[in-house]
Amino acid sequence: MSIISISKLSKAYSDGTNALDDVNLEVNKGEIIALLGPNGAGKTTLISTICGLLTHDSGEIKVDGHDTVTEYRKTRQLIGLVPQEIMLEPFETVYDTVRFTRGMFGYPESREFLEDVLQKLSLWEKRKQMIKELSGGMKRRVMIAKALSHDPKILFLDEPTAGVDVELRRDMWNLVNSLKVNGVTILLTTHYIEEAEMMADRVALLDKGKIIFVENKDALMTRMGRKELKINFKSPIKKIPSTLSKYKLALSEDRLSLVYCYDTKASRTGITRLMRDISNTGFVLQDLKTSQSSLEDIFVSLIRK
Numbered sequence: 420m421s422i423i424s425i426s427k428l429s430k431a432y433s434d435g436t437n438a439l440d441d442v443n444l445e446v447n448k449g450e451i452i453a454l455l456g457p458n459g460a461g462k463t464t465l466i467s468t469i470c471g472l473l474t475h476d477s478g479e480i481k482v483d484g485h486d487t488v489t490e491y492r493k494t495r496q497l498i499g500l501v502p503q504e505i506m507l508e509p510f511e512t513v514y515d516t517v518r519f520t521r522g523m524f525g526y527p528e529s530r531e532f533l534e535d536v537l538q539k540l541s542l543w544e545k546r547k548q549m550i551k552e553l554s555g556g557m558k559r560r561v562m563i564a565k566a567l568s569h570d571p572k573i574l575f576l577d578e579p580t581a582g583v584d585v586e587l588r589r590d591m592w593n594l595v596n597s598l599k600v601n602g603v604t605i606l607l608t609t610h611y612i613e614e615a616e617m618m619a620d621r622v623a624l625l626d627k628g629k630i631i632f633v634e635n636k637d638a639l640m641t642r643m644g645r646k647e648l649k650i651n652f653k654s655p656i657k658k659i660p661s662t663l664s665k666y667k668l669a670l671s672e673d674r675l676s677l678v679y680c681y682d683t684k685a686s687r688t689g690i691t692r693l694m695r696d697i698s699n700t701g702f703v704l705q706d707l708k709t710s711q712s713s714l715e716d717i718f719v720s721l722i723r724k
């Protein structure tokens with residue numbers, strides 16, 4: 420069942436930039452969906468329009484069945500947003516910053532709730548510090564705490580791990596996982612494709628304001644995934660012998676290895692025959708290595724197309 424339903428959404432900025440061009444997207448309840456795309460693809464614009472922070476020119480967005488324009492307050496309430504840019508009051512304390520945001524959404528102060536959120540983000544010890552005294556990574560944690568301050572059903576993370584250290588990234592993904600367990604729907608944008616690979620149930624690719632595809636991550640990787648078999652030899656090969664010409668092989672620059680590309684979903688990969696034919700050439704094997712294309716390879720090749 421979808422919790423966000425976007426149909427025929429278009430948005431141009433006043434300078435004429437077509438930031439969103441006929442976008443259709445259904446986000447399922449409880450899933451983690453990764454929105455990928457190069458700089459300027461329209462990811463932040465899409466998130467901002469869903470949140471109702473930007474108006475769209477045409478189309479419709481429904482959040483939990485409510486229209487984001489006519490029922491803005493209702494839909495905004497359901498969403499926690501961690502924006503790409505850090506915006507905080509430098510002279511507020513950590514605790515007050517989060518408490519104030521909670522208040523803006525009409526919730527009374529709940530020390531228990533706020534402590535829980537701050538604890539989860541390792542901010543509780545720093546609750547009395549002023550924002551201006553925090554490091555960049557700590558400020559990012561505060562942005563996340565703010566987004567969670569009203570216990571949202573949907574969380575948008577716009578490049579949450581840009582410029583963040585390993586520890587915070589790990590904490591964040593733990594948090595995202597625990598939110599998912601509690602039924603929170605998560606939409607994240609990231610340029611770290613290994614993050615999408617690790618976290619997401621589905622991947623949407625946006626380019627020049629258009630959705631190129633939305634697909635189950637595992638299915639995508641199997642469909643597009645290719646494997647490479649690298650065969651290393653003890654001594655250099657002058658040229659690929661004619662007995663191996665029927666295979667799609669590439670000779671490495673140092674002439675010490677042959678690279679064979681094959682399709683993981685093919686019923687016959689051809690590896691057995693290839694190895695037999697190689698053995699007949701008399702070349703002496705040193706080592707074998709296989710590697711699978713990552714989501715990043717897939718993504719780059721799709722954008723090029």
Ligand SMILES: Nc1ncnc2c1ncn2[C@@H]1O[C@H](COP(=O)(O)OP(=O)(O)OP(=O)(O)O)[C@@H](O)[C@H]1O
Pocket residue numbers: 432433434436437438456457458459460461462463464465503
């Ligand atoms: N306020 C604005 N006025 C005019 N054009 C804008 C504005 N904000 C964004 N744009 C343009 O709209 C397009 C989409 O921008 P957007 O910020 O949504 O991209 P993005 O996918 O989030 O990129 P990034 O990965 O760099 O964050 C870009 O061409 C950008 O220059």
Ligand SMILES: [Mg+2]
Pocket residue numbers: 462463464503577
């Ligand atoms: Mg952006």
